[in-house]
Amino acid sequence: MSEQRKIRKAVFPVAGLGTRFLPATKAVPKEMLTVVDKPVIQYVVDEAAAAGIEHFVFVTGRGKGVIEDYFDIQYELEQMLRERNKNAELTLLSHILPKAGTASFTRQQVPLGLGHAVWCARDIVGNEPFAVLLPDMIMSSEKSCLAGMVDLYGQTGGNVLAVEECDPEQAHKYGIVGKGAAVGDGFKITEMVEKPAKGTAPSNFFINGRYILQPEIFKILETQERGAGNEIQLTDGMLALAKSQDFSAYHFKGETYDCGAKDGFILANLAFALQRADIRPAIEGPLKDLVAKMK
Secondary structure, X not given: OOOOOOOOEEEEEOOOOOHHHOOHHHOOOHHHOEEOOEEHHHHHHHHHHHOOOOEEEEEEOOOOHHHHHHOOOOHHHHHHHHHOOOHHHHXXXXXXXOOOOOEEEEEOOOOOOHHHHHHOOHHHHOOOOEXXXXXXXXXXXXXXXHHHHHHHHHHHOOEEEEEEEOOHHHHHHOEEEEEEEEEOOEEEEEEEEXXXXXXXXXXXXXXXXXXXXXOHHHHXXXXXXXXXXXXXXXXXXXXXXXXXXXXXXXXXXXXXXXXXXXXXXXXXXXXXXXXXXXOHHHHHHHHHHHHHHHO
């Protein structure tokens, strides 16, 4: 097993087609749909940056060039803002721009699943541990989910997955982990089961879309057979890796919004808007009125 090293790189699989948001995603990548005034992908990148990530690796596909453009300088726009003395807007744009050389983009030419998308980043990540953040999932908490995972990784080494609790009756819908001995803000993982049959789940802790993995996963994914959906599944690769390496779970206790689904996307917009001091006064009253009319 690789020696414990700092988590410097994060992989963002952004090649998905976003079919659940058609027709909007016919022309706009789902990761660029906005929650209030920021694209979904910006929230996830911000979470990674808050955890100390130094290099951001995006696994893209056809039609996703706008994501690369978003994380680049837009000369015409910035020139116009300067001419109009829009200094606040210029500062805002500068804050979202990664430092030169810290963002990399690679293509997943064929949609063969999450495991394949992660494998596509192998040459950029190299032989070091790394994080994976699913761009559909955005989170709200005092301490970022990945920052908590990095802290736990400092105690345990190995591999770390973020988990949350679900209604035990809903466990069959998720990737579930078995709960072992407590460690830090989490516990040792004893097993992983993808969508267990009703009544057979080892716990009600589900994997919520954040991972810290050792580079040995790449060699496993290289020869991984296709699983569910005829795709190369990351869970299958992790199960193989768990035969030789430890996995720990970080128990995330904030709020998670699945922006890959319409209901989660709408709830995220409401939640993050209500957190904004410049927006809440204008929408809180109308929202209460809307809810009252539904009763």
